[in-house]
Amino acid sequence: MYKYDEYDHAMVAARVAEFSDQVKRRLAGEITEDQFKPLRLMNGLYLQLHAYMLRVAVPYGTLDSRQMRMLAHIARKYDRDYGHFTTRQNIQYNWIKLEDAPAILEDLASVEMHAIQTSGNCIRNISSDQWAGAAADEITDPRPWAELLRQWSSFHPEFSYLPRKFKIAVIAANEDRAAMRLHDIGIQIVEKDGEHGAAFYVGGGMGRTPMIAPLIKDFVPLGDMLSYAEACLRVYNRYGRRDNIYKARIKILIHELGADEYRRQVEEEFAHVKSLGIDPPKAEFDRIAEQFAPPALDASAPDAIDRSDPDFAVWVDQNVAAHKVPGHAIVNISLKPIGGIPGDASSAQIDLMADLAEKYSHDELRVTHAQNIVLPHVRKADLYAVWQALDGAGLATPNLDLISDIIACPGLDYCSLANARSIPVAQKIATRFSDLGRQKELGELKLKISGCINACGHHHAGHIGILGVDRKGTENYQLLLGGSGAEDVSLGTITGPGFDEDGVVDAIERVTDKYLAERSEGERFVDTFRRVGMAPFKEAIYG
Amino acid sequence: MVEYLQTGGEEPAVTLDAFLEQSNATAVRLEPDEDARALIPFLDRLALIEVAFPKFRDGRGYSSARILREAGYTGELRAQGDVLVDQIAYMKRCGFDSFAPEKPLNPDDVEAALTRWPAHYQGAADGAVPIWKLRHG
Numbered sequence: 001m002y003k004y005d006e007y008d009h010a011m012v013a014a015r016v017a018e019f020s021d022q023v024k025r026r027l028a029g030e031i032t033e034d035q036f037k038p039l040r041l042m043n044g045l046y047l048q049l050h051a052y053m054l055r056v057a058v059p060y061g062t063l064d065s066r067q068m069r070m071l072a073h074i075a076r077k078y079d080r081d082y083g084h085f086t087t088r089q090n091i092q093y094n095w096i097k098l099e100d101a102p103a104i105l106e107d108l109a110s111v112e113m114h115a116i117q118t119s120g121n122c123i124r125n126i127s128s129d130q131w132a133g134a135a136a137d138e139i140t141d142p143r144p145w146a147e148l149l150r151q152w153s154s155f156h157p158e159f160s161y162l163p164r165k166f167k168i169a170v171i172a173a174n175e176d177r178a179a180m181r182l183h184d185i186g187i188q189i190v191e192k193d194g195e196h197g198a199a200f201y202v203g204g205g206m207g208r209t210p211m212i213a214p215l216i217k218d219f220v221p222l223g224d225m226l227s228y229a230e231a232c233l234r235v236y237n238r239y240g241r242r243d244n245i246y247k248a249r250i251k252i253l254i255h256e257l258g259a260d261e262y263r264r265q266v267e268e269e270f271a272h273v274k275s276l277g278i279d280p281p282k283a284e285f286d287r288i289a290e291q292f293a294p295p296a297l298d299a300s301a302p303d304a305i306d307r308s309d310p311d312f313a314v315w316v317d318q319n320v321a322a323h324k325v326p327g328h329a330i331v332n333i334s335l336k337p338i339g340g341i342p343g344d345a346s347s348a349q350i351d352l353m354a355d356l357a358e359k360y361s362h363d364e365l366r367v368t369h370a371q372n373i374v375l376p377h378v379r380k381a382d383l384y385a386v387w388q389a390l391d392g393a394g395l396a397t398p399n400l401d402l403i404s405d406i407i408a409c410p411g412l413d414y415c416s417l418a419n420a421r422s423i424p425v426a427q428k429i430a431t432r433f434s435d436l437g438r439q440k441e442l443g444e445l446k447l448k449i450s451g452c453i454n455a456c457g458h459h460h461a462g463h464i465g466i467l468g469v470d471r472k473g474t475e476n477y478q479l480l481l482g483g484s485g486a487e488d489v490s491l492g493t494i495t496g497p498g499f500d501e502d503g504v505v506d507a508i509e510r511v512t513d514k515y516l517a518e519r520s521e522g523e524r525f526v527d528t529f530r531r532v533g534m535a536p537f538k539e540a541i542y543g
Numbered sequence: 544m545v546e547y548l549q550t551g552g553e554e555p556a557v558t559l560d561a562f563l564e565q566s567n568a569t570a571v572r573l574e575p576d577e578d579a580r581a582l583i584p585f586l587d588r589l590a591l592i593e594v595a596f597p598k599f600r601d602g603r604g605y606s607s608a609r610i611l612r613e614a615g616y617t618g619e620l621r622a623q624g625d626v627l628v629d630q631i632a633y634m635k636r637c638g639f640d641s642f643a644p645e646k647p648l649n650p651d652d653v654e655a656a657l658t659r660w661p662a663h664y665q666g667a668a669d670g671a672v673p674i675w676k677l678r679h680g
């Protein structure tokens with residue numbers, strides 16, 4: 001894992017001091033809320049329905065146990081004893097007092113964490129593959145590249161007042177576990193002539209106008225990556241729309257210019273930017289990469305798993321994934337107990353996961369964009385002990401990627417922008433499909449819920465997506481089918497008229513029944529949908 | 544650092560259009576939607592470029608400033624308009640060397656803002672040595 005050096009520490013300390021000063025001036029009435037807003041947003045502080053919400057950055061979703069325990073401490077001391085893990089691999093606290101924010105940021109800084117640039121119209125926390133460094137299918141660990149981008153984008157003087165927020169994801173495997181092409185910039189590390197470089201996909205995003213990022217450059221050498229990113233951002237900062245907040249994301253600029261014209265402008269800017277010497281030398285990448293060196297795993301560790309406990313075996317089959325080193329496995333901890341709030345974890349649960357990481361996973365944890373937690377490096381021989389501990393804390397729900405592993409935004413229960421509640425719908429769906437045999441029969445089925453058109457719950461990218469809308473003052477839910485945020489990226493299509501809360505649960509049941517009736521051997525729900533199209537499902541839903 | 548704060552009084556800056564048309568002016572004003580690169584052929588005879596910030600949220604002027612400095616402009620580069628104390632450190636990094644805020648700034652706050660950062664992660668237009676270079680000499 002990346003460890004701060006003196007410079008990183010000094011930068012975060014300066015930021016805490018700056019923000020403490022800004023809070024002081026705000027509390028003293030020296031600056032207006034309008035002036036304070038962009039400042040607090042750049043420090044992750046939102047004003048919500050009931051209180052301030054603080055969003056803490058978890059760079060590329062990677063944490064150690066000390067950091068995880070600090071997240072529990074903050075939940076316990078400053079919030080209501082729980083935190084909410086988000087689709088951007090961050091954690092949010094929903095009940096924060098403005099006066100406490102500087103103290104929280106100081107606590108975070110003591111474990112090399114912060115809330116810098118987790119909101120606001122700047123380059124946000126960089127996200128990545130939650131299985132980085134462990135996945136059997138990656139060509140390299142993407143996190144050193146992400147860390148290089150994190151440092152470059154932190155306190156970037158030119159790109160802190162962009163037309164709109166800017167999200168970057170970096171992956172290095174063909175399987176896309178980070179919804180890479182639904183980011184403003186999605187980078188895939190690829191290999192060419194024995195060398196690694198960055199493929200740049202630019203202009204993806206969700207929100208009210210979802211778009212899949214087109215490929216802008218197939219191979220940017222490591223030594224040019226920051227210059228290329230700088231060129232991409234400069235063109236956007238200069239020409240992105242500022243007249244209409246709904247058209248201000250880079251996806252709209254690229255859509256209006258066309259990918260070819262955008263690429264031409266970026267290449268021209270890049271030719272200039274490259275002369276400025278802003279790319280660090282290879283030695284800096286190597287310094288960072290060294291800190292992500294794989295943990296010392298014993299490849300001769302026993303590969304067999306004792307499956308005599310049937311509940312354990314069910315969990316292994318669903319929630320444990322292949323590790324690149326024999327004798328080891330990736331443990332996926334579901335934060336989606338049936339009837340629970342997707343992504344929420346109590347302080348005690350967060351502490352327990354930290355303990356398990358320390359004891360069994362080389363002190364590492366990951367947050368996933370599906371709002372779950374990962375222990376990336378667990379010996380197969382330890383899986384049973386890990387499962388028992390998780391099970392005792394309500395953290396062993398064996399539903400990874402099944403219909404009850406639902407992504408849901410905070411919705412109307414917390415969010416001031418919401419049209420409808422997301423959490424109760426998620427709870428009802430999970431409860432309706434609570435029978436595990438039934439869930440497994442349905443197989444991989446990614447269900448994603450947003451409480452409004454902003455799409456924080458990735459509904460466009462759900463195999464089944466739900467969008468909360470406001471219809472004449474009552475909560476109404478539209479259903480979308482056929483989206484995907486993975487390497488087979490696609491955007492869902494609306495089925496037709498919306499439903500009330502119970503109606504949407506019924507409609508999903510009709511959709512899944514139809515799938516079971518229509519599917520061919522080996523097809524996931526989304527495969528069947530792609531083969532047969534919307535019509536049979538529409539018919540099943542609306543009759 | 545108080546010398547950064549300008550009160551105006553010198554030759555008035557002309558608009559970009561006026562400058563491109565007549566052009567013996569030595570001071571020009573650039574609006575957010577105007578292309579800084581249009582000035583590149585004339586940089587050696589300009590003494591002042593004033594970059595307008597009608598709204599602090601509109602960050603186009605940061606790119607304009609860097610483009611001008613990157614093209615070798617050495618005259619005064621002034622940020623004018625809705626310029627707040629919380630923006631000036633970034634502005635300075637982008638190459639601004641004077642500020643004409645619509646609402647006066649407290650000189651102590653200006654001093655604090657401009658001296659707050661111990662170092663910088665990335666190269667920009669202020670000549671600061673980026674942290675990666677400090678690390679590797």
Ligand code: HEM
Nearest residue numbers: 086087088182205206207208249409410415417454455456
């Ligand atoms: C509760 C307070 C929140 C507010 C006020 C909020 C606000 C917004 C807004 C306005 C957008 C649309 C931006 C645009 O299209 O330009 C958006 C998008 C998004 N938000 Fe949130 N959000 C909140 C919580 C969350 C949470 C909890 C998550 C993660 C679970 C999240 C993740 C995202 C994602 C992934 C997007 C889509 C990005 C895209 O459009 O490409 N947000 N949010």
Ligand code: SF4
Nearest residue numbers: 409415418451452456
């Ligand atoms: S999708 Fe809408 S309701 Fe849900 S968190 Fe985002 S802004 Fe709020």
